[in-house]
Amino acid sequence: MKAHDAMYIGGQWRPAAGRDTIAVVNPADEQVIGHVPAGTAEDVDAAVRAARDAFAGWAATPPAERAAKIAALRDVLVARKDEIAETVTAELGSPPPFSQMVHAGVPIAVAGSYAELAATYSFEAKVGNSTVLLEPVGVVGAITPWNYPLHQIVAKVAPALAAGCTVVLKPAEDTPLTAQLFAEAVEEAGIPAGVFNLVTGLGPVAGQALAEHEGVDLVSFTGSTAVGKQIGATAGAAVKRVALELGGKSANVILPSADLAKAVGAGIANVMANSGQTCSAWTRMLVHEDQYDEAVAIAATAVAKYSVGDRVGPLVNAKQQARVRGYIEKGIEEGARVVAGGPEVPLDTGYYVAPTVFADVTPDMTIAQEEIFGPVVSILKYADEAQALRIANGTVYGLAGAVWAADEAEAVAFARRMDTGQVDINGGRFNPLAPFGGYKQSGVGRELGAHGLSEYLQTKSLQF
Numbered sequence: 365m366k367a368h369d370a371m372y373i374g375g376q377w378r379p380a381a382g383r384d385t386i387a388v389v390n391p392a393d394e395q396v397i398g399h400v401p402a403g404t405a406e407d408v409d410a411a412v413r414a415a416r417d418a419f420a421g422w423a424a425t426p427p428a429e430r431a432a433k434i435a436a437l438r439d440v441l442v443a444r445k446d447e448i449a450e451t452v453t454a455e456l457g458s459p460p461p462f463s464q465m466v467h468a469g470v471p472i473a474v475a476g477s478y479a480e481l482a483a484t485y486s487f488e489a490k491v492g493n494s495t496v497l498l499e500p501v502g503v504v505g506a507i508t509p510w511n512y513p514l515h516q517i518v519a520k521v522a523p524a525l526a527a528g529c530t531v532v533l534k535p536a537e538d539t540p541l542t543a544q545l546f547a548e549a550v551e552e553a554g555i556p557a558g559v560f561n562l563v564t565g566l567g568p569v570a571g572q573a574l575a576e577h578e579g580v581d582l583v584s585f586t587g588s589t590a591v592g593k594q595i596g597a598t599a600g601a602a603v604k605r606v607a608l609e610l611g612g613k614s615a616n617v618i619l620p621s622a623d624l625a626k627a628v629g630a631g632i633a634n635v636m637a638n639s640g641q642t643c644s645a646w647t648r649m650l651v652h653e654d655q656y657d658e659a660v661a662i663a664a665t666a667v668a669k670y671s672v673g674d675r676v677g678p679l680v681n682a683k684q685q686a687r688v689r690g691y692i693e694k695g696i697e698e699g700a701r702v703v704a705g706g707p708e709v710p711l712d713t714g715y716y717v718a719p720t721v722f723a724d725v726t727p728d729m730t731i732a733q734e735e736i737f738g739p740v741v742s743i744l745k746y747a748d749e750a751q752a753l754r755i756a757n758g759t760v761y762g763l764a765g766a767v768w769a770a771d772e773a774e775a776v777a778f779a780r781r782m783d784t785g786q787v788d789i790n791g792g793r794f795n796p797l798a799p800f801g802g803y804k805q806s807g808v809g810r811e812l813g814a815h816g817l818s819e820y821l822q823t824k825s826l827q828f
C-alpha cells in the first residue's frame with residue numbers, strides 16, 4: 365500500500381503546507397498502514413488556484429477529447445483493479461470479493477458511462493428562437509465519505525470532467541489511500557494538470573476551507589446530514605451551487621402477495637453488504653401482520669449465514685463501532701426484540717459489530733427513525749397497505765427503498781406513492797445510468813447518468 369507524503373495539485377505531488385499527518389488504520393486488525401498529510405486552508409487555496417487556472421482550457425476542450433481522457437482514466441482503473449480492491453479492503457475493511465465486485469467494479473462502470481455520455485451528450489439545444497448552451501459551472505469542490513471510497517469520488521469527478529469543470533477533492537480522512545490511488549490514475553490517464561486536484565485532510569479543516577472558498581463555484585458533498593446542512597448553509601450564503609447526498613432510512617416493503625423468503629433474504633443481504641455502511645440500505649423491513657412471525661424466523665436464519673470477519677467486515681473505525689453498538693442498546697432500551705446479534709463485540713480485534721436483527725420495532729423508535737450505518741435490520745409490522753405507506757414515508761429521509769409483490773404492477777403502484785428517490789421492484793438490479801439522490805432530507809441534486817452530468821452544467825440562452 366503506497367501512501368504519498370504529498371498533495372496532488374496542478375499535476376504534481378507537492379509537499380503539504382503544514383506538518384500534520386493522518387494515520388490510516390486497517391479496521392480489521394487496528395494496525396496503522398500509512399500516513400498522509402493533513403491539509404490546511406493553504407493547501408486548499410493552492411489547489412483551488414490550480415483548478416481555476418486549468419478551467420478555461422478544459423472547458424474549451426471539445427467534448428470528444430474530454431470523453432477520450434475519461435475513457436483513458438477508466439482504462440487505468442481497469443488495469444489497476446486488483447490494487448484498488450486491496451487498498452479499499454486495507455483501509456475500509458470490506459471483504460475482498462465485495463471490494464473487487466463493488467468498490468472497484470462500480471466506479472469502473474460509472475467512469476465508462478461518463479466517457480460515453482461526454483461523447484454523445486448534446487451541450488447545445490434549440491428552444492424556439494433560442495439556442496441554449498450548456499456550459500460547465502466552473503471549479504468544483506468535492507467532499508466525499510469513506511463508505512464507498514472510490515465510487516463516491518468517481519460519481520462526482522467523472523461527470524464534472526465530462527461537463528468541462530475542474531475539481532478539488534477532499535476525501536474522507538479514513539480512506540485517503542484510495543483517493544491517492546485515484547489521483548495517480550488521473551495522472552497516468554494524461555488528464556491535463558490542474559483539472560483534478562487532491563487535498564487530503566480533516567473535514568472541519570480542509571473540508572470546511574474548501575466549502576467556504578470563494579474560488580469554488582459548486583460544492584458537491586456526500587456524507588452525514590449534520591455536515592450537509594452546514595455545507596448547504598455556507599453555499600447558500602455565498603449563492604453557490606450545491607449538491608448534497610445525505611443519509612437514508614430506506615424501507616423494504618414486502619406486500620402480502622410477494623415471495624416472502626426471497627424478499628426477506630434479499631433484504632438481509634442488502635443491509636449486510638458493506639457492513640451496513642450504505643446510505644441507500646433498506647434498514648427497515650415492512651411485513652404484513654399475518655406473515656410477521658414467519659418473516660422474523662426467515663430473517664434470523666438468513667442473517668446466521670453472515671459470519672463476522674468473513675462475509676461481514678468491520679465498521680470503518682472505533683467511533684462508528686461505538687455509535688452502532690449504542691443504537692443497538694437504544695433499540696433494546698426502547699423495547700425492540702433482538703432476534704440475532706446484539707451489542708456485544710463479536711471479535712476481540714477489529715471494529716466489528718454483530719449482524720443484528722430487531723423484531724417488534726415500532727415506527728417511533730429511534731432505531732426506526734435514525735440512520736444507524738451498521739449491520740442492523742429492523743422488522744416492522746403493518747396491518748394494511750395504507751399503514752405500510754405511512755410507515756415507509758414516515759421518516760425525514762427519502763433516499764431509496766424496495767417493493768416486493770407477486771404482480772409487478774402492484775409493486776409499481778405502491779412505489780409511485782413512496783417519497784423517495786430510488787425504488788427497486790422485486791429485486792431490480794443497480795443501474796449506473798439511473799439518477800441517484802434523495803427526496804426530503806436525503807439531499808439535494810442527483811448523481812449518475814445524464815442527470816448527474818447536468819448538475820455540473822449551467823445554461824446560457826442566445827436569442828436570434
Ligand code: NAP
Pocket residue numbers: 507508509510511534535536537538565566567568569570571572573575586587588589591592594595609610611612642643684735736737
Ligand atoms: P461526515 O463527517 O459527514 O463525513 C463526510 C465528509 O465530510 C468527509 O470527507 C468529512 O471529513 C467531511 N467533513 C466533516 N466535517 C466537515 C465540515 N465541517 N466541513 C466540510 N467537510 C466536512 O460523516 P462521518 O462522520 O464520516 O459519518 C457519520 C455518519 O454520517 C454515519 O454514521 C452515517 O450515518 C453518515 N454517512 C452517510 C454517508 C452517505 O453516503 N450518505 C456516508 C458516510 C457517512 P472527515 O473524513 O475528516 O470527517
Ligand code: MG
Pocket residue numbers: 567
Ligand atoms: Mg467525520
